[in-house]
Structures are given as C-alpha cells and as structure tokens.
Amino acid sequence: MKDVVRVAAGQGFWGDWLAAPRRQVEGGPVDYLMLDYLAEVTMSILQKQKERDPKMGYARDFIGAVDSVLDAVVHRGVRVIANAGGVNPHGCADALLALADQRGVRGKLQLGVVTGDDLLPRLDALIAAGHPLANMDTGAPLTDVRDRVLSANAYIGSEPIIEALGKGANIVITGRSTDTALTMAPLRYEFGWDAQDWNRLAAGIIAGHIIECGAQCSGGNCLHEWQSIPDLWNVGYPIVEARADGSFEVVKHPGTGGRISVPSVTEQLVYEMGDPHSYITPDVTADFTSIQLAASGPDRVRVSGIVGRPPTDKLKVSIAYRAGFKAVGTLVYAWPDAMAKARAADEVLRRRFEMLGMHFDAIVTEFVGATSTHGHLAGDGHEANEVQLRIGVRSPDKAMVEKFTRELAPLVLNGPPTVTGFAGGRPKVEEIVAYWPALIDKTVVTPVVEIRS
C-alpha cells in the first residue's frame, strides 16, 4: 500500500480553465487526476444536446483534457476519474477511443464506464411502482411535471468507481456520480477502506468537497486578504495528499500562484453548505463540525478529526424539466441622474406592458452598478455615475416573452435621455430548464461498470 495517495483536481465545473489538467500532471507528482464537470443544471443541457445528436450528451471539454494529459496517463500511470459522461458515458468513451486511435495509443487506455444512474427510461415504471419522486423543496409529486421532464439521474457513490479501478481502468468515466465520490473512491480503493469505515469514508468525502471546485480552495474567489493572494494568473489547483488513517493535507504544486491557507480552505468548506452535521452522500453521512484544520507548511493545510455516520437508504435524484421561457435585456444610463433615469425607464416599460396587455409570471428589474446584487443594503444608487437597467421576464407563453424582447430598443429614442449600450440587439428568448431535486430508494438503482479498450 502507498503511504500517501495524491488526488489532483483539474476541473471544478464544465467551463473551467482548460490549462489546469495538464498543469496538474506536469507540475509534480500526482496519482489521480479528478475532473468534475457536472453542476445541477448540466445534465439537462447535455440531454438537450443528445436529443439533437445521439452521439453527444457528455462534457466535450473532457476529450481535450484527456488529450492534454495523455502522456502522463499512458507513460506515468496517472489515472483519471471524471463525471464527464453526463447522459451518455458510452458516447464519451467512443470519443476517447477515437482519440486513442488518432494518437496511436489504442490498447494503452482502459476505460471504466459507469452507467446505471440514468432513470429517464424507467421513470413511468418507477412512478407506477410507488416512487413519487416528490420535489424535496416543495413536496409536489413528479406527476405534476412528468410530461415536461428532460432528464432524471440518480447521484451514485464510490462503489462503481472502485470496481472500475479494480478492473484496471486508467480512465473512469461516470454519469451523475456525486462530485465528492470522484475523490473519495480512489482513496478508498488505494487504502482498502471498509464500506462501513464511516470516519475514513467521511474524510474522503470532505477531501472531495474541498477540491471539487478546483481553485476555489487555493486562492480563487477567496475573500480573505484577497489583495495579497499572489499570482492568480498562475494559480495552482489543489491536490489532496491522503494517508491511510483518513487524515490528509491540501496542497498545490510548487512554483504556482494562489494560496492554500486555513481561511482559504474554510471558505470552500462552507460553500453550498446545508446542515453541517449531516452532509449526506450515497456512501456516508459526514459531519462538518468535526473537521480540524491546521496550517502544516507554506500553502499546506492539514485536515483531521473527521467523523462520519452511516448514510441514509435513499439516493438523491437530479431531474430537469421544461419550465417556460425567459428573456433578460439591458440598457445603460449615464450621468447626470443615472439612477433616476434608469428607474424612469423601468416605469415606462411596465406601463407599456400594461397598456399592451403583456402579462408575465415574473418581472425582475435590477440596477447594475447600484443595487443589483446587494439591494437596499447598498443604498439608493443616487450617486452612481452610470447605471445599467437590467430587466427580465418569465412566462409559459413564448410569444409573450418574444414580445417583451421588442420593447427595450424603442426606449433609446422614446424614453429617458442619455441612454446607450443597446448594440447587442434584442434580448434572446431562452427556454427554462428547471431543477427538480428528489429522493429514491437505493435498492432500485444498480450501477453498471464496463471496461472498454
């Protein structure tokens, strides 16, 4: 058994820095490269892409990421774990095998493909069998929106990833596995942690939580003493150096920018936190109030003392459904009295909606540069030098939202003065794909692992 296992984070979401994966495998020793691509709404975007082209439906950035680290995977034994498969893990594997052909390394890649999370084909059978898939926030049954559902995926845990590693995979592709399992699984695999070793499993999950957002724990988006964080242009993404006892250190490669400190790691620990006593995953329930942090060197934080408990008998399900249409438009008003002009323009628009019989489920007006993010806490904006009026509407009626998009530009000539910033043309109507969180009994979800080469 290795004394230390190093898991490096290379992507924190689909759209993250493309240079990061390669920098992680070339900047120093790492055993695993962990790439997290899936946010709550990503699955529905991928499902739409798959509807248009059955070969799509996975995070295409991943193919370029693997290409950029191919040498480390083929010649140095670095293994890659990613939830890039989205709603089409086998489509993702096909694309990787095509890449392997192109680069002359076919046979050197063993792809572990994890499926079984996709519940969409089984949805009606599951509902008929008494699984209501009620919305966790509102309690409403899924039947309320069943005809508008685009995707439904159970969050699966570390077991199938471990199985794939055990079968020799050097690249593991999953669909909707939990972000944290991507880090915990290789630690559990390497150290042979038992499935009921709650404290160590929880430690692996918390290691995953710390690095799953990439540089957000190593100086990126860090409020604490942000002005003194060095060289963000050259930011080092985080690496977990874990030991068999479940303790670990968070580090980054030497010579990189950013900062790993107790405050930077603490900011990431509280990110998207609910009840800190119960961070529920398919494998274990982790207690964030047990975490002990200590600086153990420059850009090095030791994490220990973590306590875990058995998980629940449910899995979370991420469901996406069509929920109407929206559009957001903007205009910029200049000094003097920028805020007063923007307010007057908003008033003009709303009176015109009324006059023209335009009704919406929601109209949201914000004044960017004054109060758009902090509301009345930021004052009344009267001193703002320039203000962007930002107005958005939402409706099940696409034609109504389209009508809205034609009402903004006329204000340039027939509304309050000193207005600009309309060069982008009419706002674009977007279909809303909304998120429906639900729970389902673990027993009905069976992950499947296949090795392809």
Added chain:
Amino acid sequence: MKVRLLDLAHARSGDKGDTANVGVIALRPEFYPILVRELTVERVAQHFDGMITGPVQRYELPNLKALNFLLHGALDGGGTLSLKTDAQGKVYSTALLRMVLDLPAAEVAAVHGGTARDA
C-alpha cells in the same frame, strides 16, 4: 460603538435551489463568540428584509469558527428559473458583511487591534 461585520469576519456564499447559504468565518478565533452572540437568526432576517421571501436558519461550526446561514427564498426561484444577476447567491456573502454591529468599546478595540474607532 459601531463596527462593520466586514472587520470581524470573511464569508463565502452559494446556492441550493432557491436557498442561498452564507458561511461567515471569524477573522480571529476570539471574534467567534461575538458572531454567535450578535448574528442571531432574527438579526440576519431583519438585515435581509425585503430581499428574501422565506425564513433564515443558522448552524454553528465552532471547529471552523464559522456560522452557516441558510436564506430561503433568496434567489427568485434559483438556478435557471431566476431572473436575478446573482441567481446562484454568489455575492450574498458580502451583502451580509455590510451589517453594522453595536459592540462594547473593549470588543471594538480588539477588532481594531488596540484602539477603539467608531465605524
């Protein structure tokens, strides 16, 4: 004496559906009891009056010298439904740090490293 929460704490915020979470972290361990005492659910709900439609929940993390607040109904439906600039609650963190606390002079002196200074 008045002091800004910004001088006692740092913070990060994020989202879960229509709920924003704000983790508030003491800048020094000795400030944590002040946060626990001052940042009550009522005080935070009052701070965000008019900006959120649901209740506020609070959790304590003495090990991290942090409090975690859940602000329900903070994101106009959240995620893709929301029409807000900050649909994912990324900057509720500093919105909370705008809070001004009324503290005893000795505590304000500690915050400002020895000399009491009114905010």
